[in-house]
Amino acid sequence: MNTFSGSYDVAVIGAGHAGIEAALASARLGAKTVCFTINLDWVGNMPCNPSIGGTSKGHLVRELDALGGEMGVAADANTLQLRMLNRGKGPAVHSLRAQIDRREYAKYMKHALERQENLDLVQAEITDLYIYGNKWHLITKLSCEYEAKCVVLATGTFLAGRVYVGETNYPSGPDGMFPAVGLSDALKKLGVPLRRFKTGTPSRVNRRSVDLSELEIQLGDDKVVPFSFGTETPPENRLPCYVTYTNDETKRIITENLDRSPLFGGVIEGVGPRYCPSIEDKIVRFAEKERHQIFIEPCGADTEELYLQGLSSSLPVDVQEAFIHSIKGLEHAKVLRNAYAIEYDCVDPLALSPSLEFTDLPGLFGAGQFNGSSGYEEAAAQGLVAGINAARRALGKEPIVLERSGSYIGTLIDDLVTKGCNEPYRMMTSRSEYRLVLRQDNADLRLSDLGYGIGLLPKARHDALEEKRRRIAAERARVEKTVIAPGEGVNEMLVSRETSPLTTGVKLAELIRRPQLDYAALAPFDPERPDLPAEVFEQVEIELKYEGYIKRQTAQIAEAKRLESRLLPEDIDYKDVTNLRLEAREKLSRVRPRSIGQASRISGVSPADISVLLIYLAKNGGGPRDDR
DSSP: OOEEEEEEEEEEEOOSHHHHHHHHHHHHTTOOEEEEESOGGGTTOOSSOSEEEOTTHHHHHHHHHHHTOSHHHHHHHTEEEEEEETTTSOGGGOEEEEEEOHHHHHHHHHHHHHHOTTEEEEEOOEEEEEEETTEEEEEETTSEEEEEEEEEEOOTTOBTOEEEETTEEEEOOGGGOOOBOSHHHHHHHTTOOEEEEEEEEOOEEEGGGSOGGGSEEEOOOSSOOOSSTTOSSOOOOOSOEEEEEOOHHHHHHHHTTGGGOTTTTTOOOSBOOTTSOOHHHHHHHTTTOSOOEEEEEESOTTOOEEEEETOOOOSOHHHHHHHHHTSTTOTTOOEEEOOEEEEEEEEOGGGBOTTSBBSSSTTEEEOGGGGTBOSHHHHHHHHHHHHHHHHHHHTTOOOOOOOTTTOHHHHHHHIIIIIOOSSOBOOOGGGOTTTTTSOSTTHHHHHHHHHHHHTOSOHHHHHHHHHHHHHHHHHHHHHHHOEEOOOHHHHHHHHHTTSOOOSSOEEHHHHHHSTTOOHHHHGGGOTTOOOOOHHHHHHHHHHHHTHHHHHHHHHHHHHHHHHHTBBOOTTOOGGGSTTOOHHHHHHHHHHOOSBHHHHHTSTTOOHHHHHHHHHHHHHTTTOOBOOO
């Protein structure tokens, strides 16, 4: 007999980065929420790299923050070092990355869950899940029974997890935690399409055993930009990172022991991430490379533990230690934690709708690595969306769908639920066709209205956004009418920057548009410049320099939105749509696209098939529309 332990609007299974955002969003929207975790001491754990952000991932964190999520605020509060990546390139690929104090971050997130109204945090392993009537029932390992209107699956790498190190493998979650051992069977009974993926993590070593003098030091930015648009005092850079490289001896050791790798021996069945391969995988795939870069990063301010980014491995312990000791600066490194690979169950995300609800299981949502993605940031972004929509469904409201033309979060979810993934999905700037408009610097301008409208973003944050918009508009108007007269000083500066000197007065905006110039260079010749936050000048400068490109991409987005507004009937039977090709019928029936726009992005659906669908809609009254 089970002990009945409570009834909720939303139940979240997992308290990693996806589960945290899902639970907080749901509770903040007024839904009575419970969040389950196998171990309370590992809420918000970073079992792999102790960092937040990075190329394109920084975009996700800033968008999440603009919508009212927690990750950006938590990262700012627990930063060890912060850098803006790709500064030498255009603004579309600028991305924030912070080295994080992993235990302080976890402590922050656990406390955030504990303090949240409408939210109960419970240490329990969910071993069974079924639907009865209109309620989901969750059974714990200790035979406690909970019921909820909606459930969010945010199981990370725990679901039927198995760790591999050389010839040894055993059931385990990440970081030596217990795996989730019963839930997979329950999901299979529900018809959830599960498959096996794999990821891995490098060794950690003791700082005292590393020769830091032999390493390249990597410092944080002099001018720090925080993740959260609400952070008033930017975090300080507290600790450096370091860089070293593999060499021929490293390569020899790994190559001679490939037969002992479960990855190459066929023991591991799960598919690993192509964009974050193990060191043995890199040695094989890039055999012509002389060396591979290794980043040595602190795990916290109060620990000597260093993370060896770039040395993920599932080779035996003796081989791991041998190749570590072959690397400059690590010759005498003492390993605190060995590298390992971990296999886990996850869902085929084609079973999900753009709201992250299962198309055939109403009230059941997926988020994070359960959906086939990799990375803390991807997980948090999905968790926020799943939590929002689970709460809205439980409260009788329509779901929120983020379009790929409006955010990286929308791109991430659209890729998963429309195209699926055959390996752990990782967000990259190249995945967005609208990346010049969807920059990390303007995430608040793009998404904060939605976050405020949903009810997640506080009014004070939204009021600050409105003031920022006013200042941007005023400064744009000022530079468009301010004239810079020719003179010896300004012309000397222009020539030094290899751009044409002035022979007559020129609008300040025209000078800012020149590729060789920026706001800082023009400051001495702009005495009426107001005292404004740097982010205001940044927005005006980007708008001016990339005006033509932005207008072109904005037009593309308008066309994309036109296709997204043409909704397909939920009960459409594609077998009855005349002239659709067989492959298109099969793919459309499987994905069940929400709109013509989503249908056009399904692999195997051609432009001719889209024309057929448009004709079908026209003959059947035009179909429903979404003109939001």
